[in-house]
Amino acid sequence: MSSTNNYILGVYDDEDEVLHAVSEVKSKGIKIEEVYTPFPIHGLDTALGHPRTRLPIAAFMFGCLGLVCAQALINYTMVFDWPMIIGGKDFFALPDWIPITFEGTVLFTAFGLVTTFCISNDLYPGKKPEILDIRITDDRFVMAINVDKNKKSAADIKKALKDSGAVEVNVK
Amino acid sequence: MAGHSHFSPANVEEHFEFSSEGKKRIIYGFIAGIVALIIGIYLLSKGESGGHEVAAAGHEAANAGHEAAGHLSGGAASHQPAAEEHYDWTNRIWANVWLNAVFFTGISVVGMFFVSLQYLAKAGWSSVLKRVPEAFPKFLYVTLPILLAVFIFKGDVIFHWMHHGVTEVGSENYDKIIAGKSGYLNKTFFISRLIGFGAIWLILWNMLRKKSIEEDLVGGTEIFTKLVRIGVAFIVIFGLSSSMFAWDWVMSIDTHWFSTMFGWYMFSSWHVTGLAIITLTVLLLKDKGYMSYVNENHLHDMGKFMFAFSIFWSYVWFSQFLLIYYANFPEETIYFLERWEGHNKIYKTSEILNILFNFFFPFLVLMTRDAKRTRIFLMIACFFIISGHYIDFYQMIMPGVLGPHGGYGLVEFGMLTAFSCAFIYVISDELTKASLVAKNHPFLIEALHHDI
Numbered sequence: 300m301s302s303t304n305n306y307i308l309g310v311y312d313d314e315d316e317v318l319h320a321v322s323e324v325k326s327k328g329i330k331i332e333e334v335y336t337p338f339p340i341h342g343l344d345t346a347l348g349h350p351r352t353r354l355p356i357a358a359f360m361f362g363c364l365g366l367v368c369a370q371a372l373i374n375y376t377m378v379f380d381w382p383m384i385i386g387g388k389d390f391f392a393l394p395d396w397i398p399i400t401f402e403g404t405v406l407f408t409a410f411g412l413v414t415t416f417c418i419s420n421d422l423y424p425g426k427k428p429e430i431l432d433i434r435i436t437d438d439r440f441v442m443a444i445n446v447d448k449n450k451k452s453a454a455d456i457k458k459a460l461k462d463s464g465a466v467e468v469n470v471k
Numbered sequence: 472m473a474g475h476s477h478f479s480p481a482n483v484e485e486h487f488e489f490s491s492e493g494k495k496r497i498i499y500g501f502i503a504g505i506v507a508l509i510i511g512i513y514l515l516s517k518g519e520s521g522g523h524e525v526a527a528a529g530h531e532a533a534n535a536g537h538e539a540a541g542h543l544s545g546g547a548a549s550h551q552p553a554a555e556e557h558y559d560w561t562n563r564i565w566a567n568v569w570l571n572a573v574f575f576t577g578i579s580v581v582g583m584f585f586v587s588l589q590y591l592a593k594a595g596w597s598s599v600l601k602r603v604p605e606a607f608p609k610f611l612y613v614t615l616p617i618l619l620a621v622f623i624f625k626g627d628v629i630f631h632w633m634h635h636g637v638t639e640v641g642s643e644n645y646d647k648i649i650a651g652k653s654g655y656l657n658k659t660f661f662i663s664r665l666i667g668f669g670a671i672w673l674i675l676w677n678m679l680r681k682k683s684i685e686e687d688l689v690g691g692t693e694i695f696t697k698l699v700r701i702g703v704a705f706i707v708i709f710g711l712s713s714s715m716f717a718w719d720w721v722m723s724i725d726t727h728w729f730s731t732m733f734g735w736y737m738f739s740s741w742h743v744t745g746l747a748i749i750t751l752t753v754l755l756l757k758d759k760g761y762m763s764y765v766n767e768n769h770l771h772d773m774g775k776f777m778f779a780f781s782i783f784w785s786y787v788w789f790s791q792f793l794l795i796y797y798a799n800f801p802e803e804t805i806y807f808l809e810r811w812e813g814h815n816k817i818y819k820t821s822e823i824l825n826i827l828f829n830f831f832f833p834f835l836v837l838m839t840r841d842a843k844r845t846r847i848f849l850m851i852a853c854f855f856i857i858s859g860h861y862i863d864f865y866q867m868i869m870p871g872v873l874g875p876h877g878g879y880g881l882v883e884f885g886m887l888t889a890f891s892c893a894f895i896y897v898i899s900d901e902l903t904k905a906s907l908v909a910k911n912h913p914f915l916i917e918a919l920h921h922d923i
Contacts, residue, residue, distance in 0.1 A: 341922045355839070386799060394796050397789065 305446040306332070307453060308431055309460035310439050310467040314340050317440040320463035321346045324442070327459050332445045335435040357415045358408050365407025369400045431471060484687075484906040485761060489899045497896045504888030511881030515560050558876055565625040566872040567882055568617065571890040573720050574744070574864045576614040577737075578894070581745025582607025583676050584709055590702030595914035596772055596921045599765050602909055603756070604749050605683060606901035608676040610894050615669040618720070622661065629872055631726040632656045649726050656723055664719060668712035675705045683909065690911040713738045721864075724871035728806045732791040739787050740863050743780040743829075747856040750777060750849055752898070757846075761907055767844040768921045774843030777852055781833035784860075785826075810866055814875040821862050828859025861887065 309324075311317040318340060324331060325348075334343060373396050377383060382390045417423060432441050442460065446453050453470075460468050582604035589597040627633040631649070636642030638650040638657075649656070679701045686694040714734030722733045730736070750773040756762050795803045810818045832855040842848035869877040909915065 341920075351840075359838075386797060394793055397793070 305453075306431065306471045307444045307446055307456050307460065308467075308469045308471055309442040309444070309463070309465035310432065310434070310469065311442070311464065312439060312466050314338075314440060316464045317442065318343060318346060320442065320460075320465065323463040324444075324459050327451075327455075329444060329451055329456055329459055330449050332443045332448070335431060335441045335443065337436060337438060337440075340440075354412060354416065358412050361411030361415075362404045362408045364411070365404040366400055368407065369403025370396070372403075373399060432469070483908060484910060485908050487756070487761060487899070487902040487907055489903045493899065494896070497892050497899070501889055501892035501896070504885045504890075504892060506885070507881045508885030508889060511883075511885050512564060514880070515563060515882060518560070558874075559628075560876075562628045563873055563876060563882055564886075565621060565628045566869060566877075567886040568621055569629050569720075569872070570864055570868045571886050572614045572617045572621065573868070574861060575610060575890055575894055576618065577741030578745050578748050579607045579610040579614065580672060580709070580713075581741050582749070583672065583679070583705060584742070585745060585749060586679065587702035587705040587709070590699045591706055593699065593914075595917035596769060597918070598909055598912040598914045599769055599918045599921075600749070600753050600762070600773075601683075601912070602902070602905055602907050603752050604745070605680060605905075606898050607745070607748075608672065609901040610897045611669065611673055611676070613893060613897060615665070615673075619662070619665055622665070626658070630656075630723055631871075632723060633658070652726065656726070661719055664712075664715055668708070668716070671708050672705075672712070675701055675708070679705075680905075684905050686911045687906055687909065688911075692913050695913050713741070721867050724868060725806060727802065730791050730795070730803075730806075732787060732794075736784075736787045736791055737867070739780060739784040740860050743777060743784050743856055744860040746773065746776045746780055747853040747860075749773065751853040751857070754846060754849060754853075756907070764908065764919055766921075768923050769918070770846075770849060771840070771843045771923055772921075774837055774849055774852070777833060777849075777856060778837040778843070781829060781837075781856060784863075785830035785834075788826075788829075809870050814870065814877070817875070817877060818866065818870050821866050825859065825862050825866055828855045829863060832859070 309320070311320060314336065317334060317336070321331065321334060321343070325346075331347060334347060336343070374391075377392075377396075378390045384390070385392065385395070388395065430436070431443055432439065435441050442465070444456055444460075446456065449456065451459075457468050585597075585604040586601055588594075589601060621629070627635070631637070632652065634644055636644035637646045638653045639645060640650075679698060682694050682698055682701065686698075717734045717737035721737055722729065750770070753762060753765055753770070753773070757765060792807060795807060810822050812819065833852050836848055836852045836855070837843055842852075865883075912918075
């Protein structure tokens with residue numbers, strides 16, 4: 300959300316109302332950028348038409364990577380570099396390694412996923428929060444509409460928001 | 472919200488109709504199973520279908536393992552599975568009755584466990600489909616008497632510790648280890664556990680079922696509170712009894728061997744099979760046009776349950792295996808040795824299929840969100856889980872009872888078909904006795920709007 304964008308914010312005080320407002324505003328051909336809420340609202344993602352997150356695919360990839368890395372490390376240390384007999388088993392004692400492989404998979408998935416999530420959401424330690432309206436952390440629901448990305452005029456958008464039951468319409 | 476507004480639960484009852492054609496088909500299936508069984512038994516009596524030829528070779532391999540085991544553990548344990556001493560071709564029939572009775576007892580009781588668990592957690596989403604698992608324990612009226620009868624009349628076929636003279640000092644069959652376990656493993660105590668816990672299961676189920684149907688007529692939240700109490704009581708009883716029955720019915724077949732994981736292992740196998748059967752029943756009812764209010768969100772939850780408990784089963788199976796493999800005590804490794812390379816390797820294929828069907832296939836099939844919400848993927852997963860856990864129980868029971876004489880043949884196929892058809896008949900009949908939707912369940916509205 301860079302400062303060059305012009306936002307019109309519709310502020311609502313009820314979660315059902317904002318949910319209805321989303322479909323109403325959309326039906327007028329207005330593109331909604333995002334809706335900010337203090338808590339999750341069931342059906343909001345579907346109403347907004349957001350595509351599903353691709354994070355599970357990333358998780359699977361990181362998991363595969365972790366599995367390969369764990370196996371590579373154990374194979375290199377236990378079979379090639381310094382073969383050791385433990386408990387009378389073969390050098391290549393696969394059942395013994397499954398817990399470690401599992402842990403490696405989980406570790407890579409967890410760290411990889413958190414990192415991916417932070418990068419894709421432009422988050423990093425020390426980042427200043429960009430909050431459009433401080434009340435979205437309390438009891439208000441805010442629909443943000445980017446004027447530059449819409450064909451409708453600012454006045455039309457404001458009117459549509461008011462009609463859909465917004466208690467306030469702000470410009471930012 | 473979208474899609475649900477037309478359904479108002481307060482004035483809707485949906486009754487499952489068990490059509491005479493459906494009844495006929497199931498009875499034909501049952502008869503086909505029995506015919507296959509009879510042909511199988513005939514072939515078995517002629518010695519044409521059993522693994523008699525492989526038996527001789529299998530004998531040697533198994534004996535070599537046993538001798539090594541006995542040797543290394545200081546001669547204390549002479550591992551002789553029941554089958555090797557006095558084998559009779561009819562043993563395979565009784566082993567199969569036992570296998571199916573244990574398997575279907577598990578599926579039936581998991582219906583009760585599932586409903587109790589939902590009440591214990593005060594879960595809302597499952598109230599749309601709770602009438603399905605609620606009907607399952609009816610089949611306990613069939614399986615528990617079968618278990619009791621087989622134990623009383625043919626117990627010495629199944630259990631090593633039931634053999635004549637194993638606990639009598641001075642007898643040629645005297646076995647010090649089994650004699651040491653006779654405080655727990657004796658006929659009276661075994662039968663009292665079976666009858667005692669079985670009766671408590673049935674009493675609690677009858678109470679739950681009665682109250683649940685009463686709720687349809689009366690409404691209010693008072694009955695819900697009572698149902699929660701029954702559920703909690705059952706969970707406590709089941710926690711104890713499922714472990715004990717695992718030791719009694721399955722682990723004590725290999726009397727010398729023991730595993731502290733076994734109660735969990737068998738419970739997880741029962742549970743995931745029960746979950747798959749619940750899902751499959753709901754899907755089939757939906758195919759027939761019932762339960763339109765069960766949508767992909769509820770199926771998604773059932774899919775997650777199956778996925779999670781397949782992994783739980785794998786975790787428990789592997790934990791049991793890994794400790795035994797790692798510690799490498801002969802008296803423990805004999806269990807896996809017997810299944811992997813003993814008896815001329817006749818159990819090796821099943822052991823591999825066991826892991827493939829119960830871990831890898833459900834894990835890969837049910838991994839994505841869309842798969843858990845799609846009918847066909849759930850069907851595939853149910854197929855793998857149900858057949859996989861039949862194989863799992865086969866692996867638990869057959870090597871100990873039959874040793875080198877086991878195998879997959881018409882006897883196995885016929886017995887499984889007969890039991891399955893009986894199960895489907897009894898459960899379908901029980902489903903007709905109450906509305907498919909528990910219309911006065913306090914969480915029904917929440918469940919109808921379930922969205923994940």
